Amino acid sequence: MPAVTDALARLAAAADAGAVPEAADLEAVLASDDAELMDVVAAAARFRFRHFGNRVKLNYLVNLKSGLCPEDCNYCSQRLGSKAEVLKYTWLSPEEAASQAAAGVAGGASRVCLVASGRGPTDMDVERVGKTIAAVKNASPGVEVCACLGLLGEGQAGRLAELGADAYNHNLNTSEDAYAEICSTHTFADRVDTVNAARGAGMSPCSGLIAGMGESDADLVAVALGLRGLGADSIPVNFLLPFDGTPLEGTWELHPRRCLRILAMVRLANPAAEVRLAAGREVHLRQLQGLALQIVNSIFLGDYLTSEGQAAKDDLALIADAGMVPSGLAEAPGAVREAVRVRRRGAGTDRAPNA
Ligand code: SF4
Numbered sequence: 001m002p003a004v005t006d007a008l009a010r011l012a013a014a015a016d017a018g019a020v021p022e023a024a025d026l027e028a029v030l031a032s033d034d035a036e037l038m039d040v041v042a043a044a045a046r047f048r049f050r051h052f053g054n055r056v057k058l059n060y061l062v063n064l065k066s067g068l069c070p071e072d073c074n075y076c077s078q079r080l081g082s083k084a085e086v087l088k089y090t091w092l093s094p095e096e097a098a099s100q101a102a103a104g105v106a107g108g109a110s111r112v113c114l115v116a117s118g119r120g121p122t123d124m125d126v127e128r129v130g131k132t133i134a135a136v137k138n139a140s141p142g143v144e145v146c147a148c149l150g151l152l153g154e155g156q157a158g159r160l161a162e163l164g165a166d167a168y169n170h171n172l173n174t175s176e177d178a179y180a181e182i183c184s185t186h187t188f189a190d191r192v193d194t195v196n197a198a199r200g201a202g203m204s205p206c207s208g209l210i211a212g213m214g215e216s217d218a219d220l221v222a223v224a225l226g227l228r229g230l231g232a233d234s235i236p237v238n239f240l241l242p243f244d245g246t247p248l249e250g251t252w253e254l255h256p257r258r259c260l261r262i263l264a265m266v267r268l269a270n271p272a273a274e275v276r277l278a279a280g281r282e283v284h285l286r287q288l289q290g291l292a293l294q295i296v297n298s299i300f301l302g303d304y305l306t307s308e309g310q311a312a313k314d315d316l317a318l319i320a321d322a323g324m325v326p327s328g329l330a331e332a333p334g335a336v337r338e339a340v341r342v343r344r345r346g347a348g349t350d351r352a353p354n355a
Helices: 004-017 023-031 034-052 094-106 123-139 156-162 188-200 217-230 256-269 281-292 312-321
Strands: 055-065 111-116 144-148 167-169 204-206 209-211 234-239 274-277 298-300
Touching: 004 023, 004 034, 004 256, 023 217, 023 256, 034 256, 055 094, 055 274, 094 111, 094 123, 111 123, 111 167, 123 144, 123 156, 144 204, 156 188, 167 188, 167 234, 188 204, 188 217, 204 234, 209 217, 209 256, 217 256, 234 256, 234 281, 256 274, 256 281, 274 281, 281 312
Parallel strands: 055 111, 055 298, 111 144, 144 167, 167 204, 209 234, 234 274, 274 298
Antiparallel strands: none
């Protein structure tokens, strides 16, 4: 394993030259120790600021259809046989989806992600989503819409593009070698085909990964380089939320510094891509979310598909505290000021100390 200082120098040179980085150098980033963490963050931050300045893209999720999926993705709370007590409902009406989306846009989101559980849409579903895209754009002019409906069949990518989808999300999630460990009902190649179909139809390809599912460092590097090879414009990086009632229940492999290294590795593998901090950021990065903004240029505002995120106002405070500006707003949200509170507990009182 190369020393991380040398690896970071080679990764920066590769990024400057637009060259594909060496997998061994990316693995060195993941294997670096805590004393080297700020060097790793700084190396990734250079490319984040070069390509995106101080802007943070805010994305807002609307789960159009939740739960009861026939596929068996191990990490998913909506999978076949999931005992996770997530919301289950069928298609939201276009009006309801547009109303939900408008709340996110008012909070600063510039992209709305319309997601539906399932293996993939029927042609009738595609038409239904087209009506929802129209309603969202009508209610929130100028917003980008990304559709995430699963595997696409013949002609469906082109039809979604005609119906106004600006982007299509379909995550690779893990490496080709590890894919059979997380799902048996479809393949890595199926996923690649859908991302390629989306790009071929003129939609911006959005595809990312999930970390913390038992994969190796080599798997993480392989999927990061695979996403580069696919030309993913935006790359959501999810940290596993191991829902009770799913096969990965109790899988807690991540800690905040590990998450930062993973984000930095993805950035250095994809210097100019929109790297999006996605599900699990509050749970796994905790107090280091602010440092992660030095690496990523995009987050989800508010809640996720089946889990709650932190309050949207805390997301905006996180961005303001980093001196950054949401791309959907003209200026930074105002700083959050906490009132100074006089101590009334612990020493000198009869109340318990704050410890
Ligand atoms: S296809 Fe999508 S909704 Fe269905 S189990 Fe897999 S990740 Fe979950």
